[in-house]
Amino acid sequence: MAGAKYIFVTGGVASSLGKGIIAASLGKLLQARGYRVTNQKLDPYINIDPGTLNPYEHGECYVTVDGTETDLDLGHYERFLNVETHRENNLTSGRIYQNVIERERRGDFLGKTVQVIPHITDEIKRNILQLGQSGKFDFVIVEIGGTVGDIESLPYIESIRQMRWEMAKDCLSIHLTYVPFVRAAGELKTKPTQHSVKELQQEGVQPDILVLRTEHTIPPDVRKKVALFCNVESDAVIESIDVETIYDVPLRMQAEHLDSVVLRKLGINDTHKADMSEWIRFINKLKNASQTVTVGLVGKYVKLPDAYKSIIESLIHASAYNDRKLELKLIHSDNLLSEKHCETMLNNLDGILIAPGFGERGMEGKILAAHYARTHRVPCLGICFGMQCMVIEFARHVLGYADAHTTEVNPDTTHPVIDMMENQKHILHKGGSMRLGAYACQLVENSVVQAIYQKTLIEERHRHRFEFNNSYQTEFEAAGMICSGFNPETHLVEIIEVCSDAQWYIGVQFHPEYRSTVLNPHPLFINFIRAASR
Numbered sequence: 001m002a003g004a005k006y007i008f009v010t011g012g013v014a015s016s017l018g019k020g021i022i023a024a025s026l027g028k029l030l031q032a033r034g035y036r037v038t039n040q041k042l043d044p045y046i047n048i049d050p051g052t053l054n055p056y057e058h059g060e061c062y063v064t065v066d067g068t069e070t071d072l073d074l075g076h077y078e079r080f081l082n083v084e085t086h087r088e089n090n091l092t093s094g095r096i097y098q099n100v101i102e103r104e105r106r107g108d109f110l111g112k113t114v115q116v117i118p119h120i121t122d123e124i125k126r127n128i129l130q131l132g133q134s135g136k137f138d139f140v141i142v143e144i145g146g147t148v149g150d151i152e153s154l155p156y157i158e159s160i161r162q163m164r165w166e167m168a169k170d171c172l173s174i175h176l177t178y179v180p181f182v183r184a185a186g187e188l189k190t191k192p193t194q195h196s197v198k199e200l201q202q203e204g205v206q207p208d209i210l211v212l213r214t215e216h217t218i219p220p221d222v223r224k225k226v227a228l229f230c231n232v233e234s235d236a237v238i239e240s241i242d243v244e245t246i247y248d249v250p251l252r253m254q255a256e257h258l259d260s261v262v263l264r265k266l267g268i269n270d271t272h273k274a275d276m277s278e279w280i281r282f283i284n285k286l287k288n289a290s291q292t293v294t295v296g297l298v299g300k301y302v303k304l305p306d307a308y309k310s311i312i313e314s315l316i317h318a319s320a321y322n323d324r325k326l327e328l329k330l331i332h333s334d335n336l337l338s339e340k341h342c343e344t345m346l347n348n349l350d351g352i353l354i355a356p357g358f359g360e361r362g363m364e365g366k367i368l369a370a371h372y373a374r375t376h377r378v379p380c381l382g383i384c385f386g387m388q389c390m391v392i393e394f395a396r397h398v399l400g401y402a403d404a405h406t407t408e409v410n411p412d413t414t415h416p417v418i419d420m421m422e423n424q425k426h427i428l429h430k431g432g433s434m435r436l437g438a439y440a441c442q443l444v445e446n447s448v449v450q451a452i453y454q455k456t457l458i459e460e461r462h463r464h465r466f467e468f469n470n471s472y473q474t475e476f477e478a479a480g481m482i483c484s485g486f487n488p489e490t491h492l493v494e495i496i497e498v499c500s501d502a503q504w505y506i507g508v509q510f511h512p513e514y515r516s517t518v519l520n521p522h523p524l525f526i527n528f529i530r531a532a533s534r
């Protein structure tokens, strides 16, 4: 294909309609036709990145291989497309403004008034075009966060308007709205959609395709009506009905011909059908599993499952892989206050996953869960803070160091089994300053993790400040907790394990969940679910 095409995905009526899933699904379909696709997310908030946001504000913070803290939609892109994203795949207004202001200080605009139009919009366009001009992609699918009409998203919509004006042939706009069913009237209502499209038109953008989220089938006359009122062709009104799993969405979109309509509207003559056979194989395994595996996810943000998005999706991938139906129990670590609580709240679980986290709240609950899992031999996977809790539990109950702790929570502990790296100690600002992104990890010969990965050198993504304190390594190993993965350069401990024929107890300092995809479930999760299924 000569030059990249740009597909913009905006949303209206309400937030949380699943723009990210629609954008990822379209990406998947185009990819399955043989095109090279990348997805980009533009977030209108002012934070430089979501790294400093509480998960309750914005869900999980997803980390790319290059160490960028990004929006959780990038996780959907990677899980659906099975390709890595990078820093340039996520932008926020904060970064856009930061770039422009830095240039202003440098003197790049000397003599000029720096304004939203053209300077901010130019910077937005530059960041979109940069992906297309890299020569690596046929399609750049750009999702705009928020809903049209928001003050913050205006510069983005304006940038789309300009790009459509400047390169109409290469641009396409998809608008996602919601069609509510009003029970009292027994009717689907399209007025909110009409208003949302009007709003977009007022900002200068005429959508080419409308995707209507709905809980009920949209009859042909309603589609026609939307088409007529919103100036789109009626086959460009696409229904996106509620489905059992998000992984059904690409197939639903294929059935609605979203990919064909996109290609036709971009003037691309392609009569192939997207080959979704591998995807369908996964869906079949996901839906046809008859036996259940019950996993408890112990964390402090469980009231918003989006806070653990990648972990939950990884568990789903791995369960389907093992022909198991995942029964997920979200367990609030704040509610685990004693061994007695663990007996009642953890006793029906096949596996326990101890979640990542920061700070004191809920931590003792995670340590209790680790203790329960280790002493009751329940398969247990600890991730990052979860791994650190496993280490602390072991130090307290096996090594006998009652006050063992992480210096994150107790800086005065006499047994700092988890401590901050020397080179982190002088860093005072909080944004983007953790150990972030992919690092190599050497697995120890004959360890359980080496058997799981079937390799000795792996690479996994990180997001933390604190580390296993190497001065305790010999003591831990003598007592049965083996350090089985190390950073080859710094010798930091990346993995601990207490495993035998009867026990699967593994903690990882990194975040394996960022690497699990539909077509490539992560070996650690696969193995954890396998152990839990026994």
Ligand code: GLN
Residues within 6 Å of the ligand: 355, 356, 357, 358, 359, 383, 384, 385, 386, 408, 463, 464, 465, 466, 467
């Ligand atoms: N709070 C811990 C640290 O900074 C763990 C972070 C995490 O779980 N991602 O080291």
